[in-house]
Amino acid sequence: MSLLQTxxxxxxxxxxxxxxxxxxxxxxxxxxxxxxxxxxxxxHAFFPxxxxxxxxxxxxxxLLRWLVGAAWEVSILTVSLMGFxxxxxxxxxxxxxxxxxxxxxxxxxxxxxxxxxxxxxxxxALLSRGFVMG
Numbered sequence: 118m119s120l121l122q123t124x125x126x127x128x129x130x131x132x133x134x135x136x137x138x139x140x141x142x143x144x145x146x147x148x149x150x151x152x153x154x155x156x157x158x159x160x161h162a163f164f165p166x167x168x169x170x171x172x173x174x175x176x177x178x179x180l181l182r183w184l185v186g187a188a189w190e191v192s193i194l195t196v197s198l199m200g201f202x203x204x205x206x207x208x209x210x211x212x213x214x215x216x217x218x219x220x221x222x223x224x225x226x227x228x229x230x231x232x233x234x235x236x237x238x239x240x241x242a243l244l245s246r247g248f249v250m251g
Contacts, residue, residue: 128178133241168205193240200233
């Protein structure tokens with residue numbers, strides 16, 4: 118495995134593992150261990166940074182695949198990167214506005230973010246298959 122492939126595999130593992138751990142471990146523990154208002158404030162402060170962090174990792178992975186001419190992987194990573202930016206710049210702020218105004222729209226925005234993040238996880242799993250299956 119070349120250095121670029123190793124870096125790419127590490128980026129995919131960091132993205133996939135980080136997203137999965139945050140959604141399946143950290144958030145449930147946060148909301149069960151802390152009062153709901155405090156947990157929400159923390160989540161709303163942390164989420165934009167999480168999306169920026171994931172977008173940066175995704176952009177570096179995209180660049181690495183672009184350098185070796187892996188067109189289909191570049192396409193998938195580009196869509197995933199757009200998803201992180203969409204969540205950070207539009208979906209998360211819209212959900213926060215709806216929640217702060219106690220409007221029903223929060224559930225709708227949240228479901229869209231969950232769908233986007235689930236598709237990103239699926240895409241990262243698809244991209245990782247070569248490393249897992251040899």
